[in-house]
Amino acid sequence: MLEQLRDLHTQALDELDEIDNSRALELWRVRHLGKKSTLTKILRSLATLPLEERPRIGTQANEIKKALESSLEEKEKLLQEALLTSPLKSLRLDVTLPGRPLPTGRLHPTTQILNEICDVFKNMGFQVIEGPDVEWDYYNFKSLNIPQHHPARDMFATLWIDTDAGETARLLRTHTSPMQIRMMERERPPIRVIVPGRAYRYEATDATHESMFYQVEGLAVDKGITLADLKGTLFDFCRCLFGKERKVRFRCDYFPFVEPGVEVAIGCSGCDGTGCRLCGYSGWIEILGAGMVHPDILARVDIDPELYSGFAFGLGVERVPMLRYGIDDIRLFYSNDLRFLRQF
């Protein structure tokens, strides 16, 4: 029996010498150390041996087992090392082969920019709310100091909902500003909200005009809010979205629902301010209208304009990616051509 064990050991080691790959090594392990190997069988049959032989044979068998196991471990290490240092070119993987494809999806560029814009304002403490696309004339115009026949209605060419005689006029909101009123009717100062959403215009479409577009409305109302706060807020915003190198212009403009009124433009990316087709040769591209909430409007929603003040702004969302990526046709956004969408 002892002899058999010794032969077994020698044979196993001889075989091990010949092995040069891990598959053969695994077969060797099964053959010599596996459940059905001779060595295992011997170890299992120890109980059937005469009592006086058991310790010697048992010790010997266990020693051989341990020795084979450590030889195996050593061989494994050797093989591993050989694999890592092999000079054989045939073993090299062609790493230039294309990888396994995964289906990839992206957010629409407008959503991406809306997320960015909302993030900037959220960090400044603004909360995000939404409002209806179909509005009453009251919220879209009258409550914003634009009664019927007001010349400023020319600034907002309107799509009207077909209405039966006697019904109150409904429309597709021409801006997100109606939410200023809805918000101030619901909440008391301090108010600090932004409203992303769709707006619509009765307008022939061309490279710079769409009948549907996105706006982000902003509103902050409290005691002591000033035009300087508006300037600071919007400058911060422009820096976040366009970088601190880009020029920003904060000028006087007119919107019936703010006083004083503001227009913010940023330096044209197409020409660096020298004038080109993109900016209408002015060097500037308007990105938002803003101003201090008109005192009549505060009074209309029962907020005392002598105690409180506030600012509001309305930002044209598509302008941002157009400027940033040099997109020269706004119609690309909602025609949803994948060759366009997949660029962002």
Next chain:
Amino acid sequence: MKASLKWLGDYVDIKLAPRELAERLTMAGLEVKAIQTMGDTWDKVVIGEVVAVNPHPNADRLKLATVNLGTEQITVVCGAPNIGVGQRVPFAHVGARLINGYTGEAMSLKPAKIRGIVSAGMVCSEKELGISDNHEDILVLPPEAPIGVALATYLGDIIFDLDVTPNRPDCLSVVGIAREIAALTSEPLRLPTIHYEEVEDSINLFASVSIVEPDLCPRYCASLITGIKIAPSPNWLQQRLNSCGMRPINNVVDATNYVMLEYGQPLHAFDYRKLKSGQIIVRRAKNGETIATLDGTERALNPDILVIADKEKAVAVAGIMGGVDSEVTDKTDTILLESANFDQATIRRGCGYLQLQSEASVRFDKELNNELPLLPLKRATQLLLELAGGRAAKGVIDVYPGKSAPKLISLPTQEVERLSGVKVNIDEILKVLKALGFECQENNSGSQILVSVPYWRSYIKCSADLVEEVVRIIGYEKIPITRLSSPLPPQKSKLSPVAQQSNLKDKLRNILTGFGFQEILTYSLVSLEKLQKLSPRLELKVQPLKVANPMTREQEYLRTSLRSGLLSTLAHNQKFESAGIRLFEIGKVFLPHNPPVIATEAKQSQVERELPQEKDMLCAALSGTRLELSWHTDKEMLDFFDAIGIVENILNQLGLKASFENSDDEGLFPRKGANIIVDNDLIGILGELHPKVVQAFELLGVTYLIEIDLEKLLTKLTGTKQYQPIPRFPSVTRDIALVIDEQVHYRRVEEIIQSFPLVTRITLFDIYRGEQIAEGKKSFAIRIVYQSPSHTLADEEVDQTQEQMLARLRKELGATLRG
């Protein structure tokens, strides 16, 4: 509004360079859209004198003109009929940059041989110089034009093209813009002095004015001039009109237009002799009344339109356009000059009815002040006497039913800083306001200023308006940059329905892009046909809201489903994309009838129909191959179970579990659609698109659709998640193969297995149909994981459970273990 810098210079000294001035005006609210330099291309054009005109030897219509340029004389061929000896004319040398009179394109002048005569240079028309469209005649300059001097020096100008906001009708005039420049640059404003001789006879002997509608015509002023002679206007006047983009007509019309541009007050000259009995009646048009307007169109009027009439008929549409019958012609010798004010809304409505706008109506539509008309009337009368001769009747007619006191606004001195954040002392406030024409009176303590608003600034109504005036003249660039320092409003709970809804939309967008879906955003407005095509029978389930004035038929109805936009987009992209396409949109659909709620928010008193229900939906479409072509993959097509898997995974990520049952959604292939059920409620559908819909949208191949109602989904998200301890005891895995009738749905098998508490996980890993089992049967291979939270499972315990399970499966579903 176009304004000439030379003209502005009549009223205010301009020391800033044009670009700088434009910048100042723009910053102050008067945007200069463009600066046009008249004469910047005239570098080779000089003033010459025509010293001889001889016939062209070879052409009847052409002449040979010899022009003296001071240092030399040049003879050139000229075709203009008006050329004559002694005229001062613009002469272009070879190489001059001109506009081709025929094609309108820019060109460089080259020497030419015209009918055998060499012509090196050219006498120019206005069109060739880019001044106007007149190409027939050469431009004849005044006799004092200096010979040999560059034309640009003499005639050049800088034209500002201004974008005037609706609140600044005063800046639709040169004087208004000059006043703005004066205030911005602290220069004095010089207004023209108005004085003219009148004859003995009072105007009241010749004419009378009666206003039937004083609300619509608060003021009507008129003057009368007899013995005038109609002629072309002098050169300087024509130039000024041209520079503002108006075409010169004759001295009378030009004078009224000039004063309109100067003061912003539209004026109208009637041929007095064509007014019956010299009567002017301002009244509403009668039903059925018509008038031929100056543009030669016969127009039907209605009582909403205000007209100027004589005793018999309408002679002008008030504030919009004059009538042909009372038009000033070459034979006119007496004119009645109108300077009036009309109700802004009436003018606006009238323009709408008549589809007609004019320089006059544009101004009246901006609400001119009742105090304005008199001064421009006198200015125009003076100018007419200078230009067309004649005698002015004594006095003017001034019917003024709408007179009101000037507006007074109290401005707390502190208000400027409170609203703008700019520290401005009272002296500075007073200086700015006075420069703009406001009269100011401060109280003793200096805490309040009582401001009287000048008539030309009727849009100034409250103290905030005055704050803007002060800050914009001081300069918006002086406003400091500060951050909001007021307290933050209380933050809304993330668990509020509104927060959850927007949160849900964000989550879904991220999940779907992760599953390889491209987000799209399509128009809210669609065509009726597209909505109909979603049903194989072309029927509409919901009547969509219609737009009364659509731009195109493609965008006429508010979408009641996201499907049409999605499928159109899919069809469009299939033309370019060979691999599979996965698209989704999250957006609103518009259902005409909102569930009844009491309209508390709406302010109007009358009963309102509610606004439509705007409902957030998710819609996704997938078609084509599962993955793009590659060396790793077979060309496997997306199928029904991709759609199911996507929905299962979406809901799984939200912590929900869906079940599916056959759907009868008519947009789906019959029998190949499923309702998505969560907690016994239908929250959406998925399935293969109906072949007729596929065809109607011209889609390529089988398309799968997923649609989920986000409001319904939201109601399922109310439960908060509950932590489950990680199991401490090992699990036991068993695989079984069940043979079962074809018509038994898998869900019933799963439900029975699931009902055993030790079962923690069930995976269907194969379905077999074929030779080895009986016909009409299928075999499900299922892996079941058993686990107990309290102890290590013994084999016997698992065996026992599984036996009970198999017994129930046999009894209830007729399922047997596959041998």
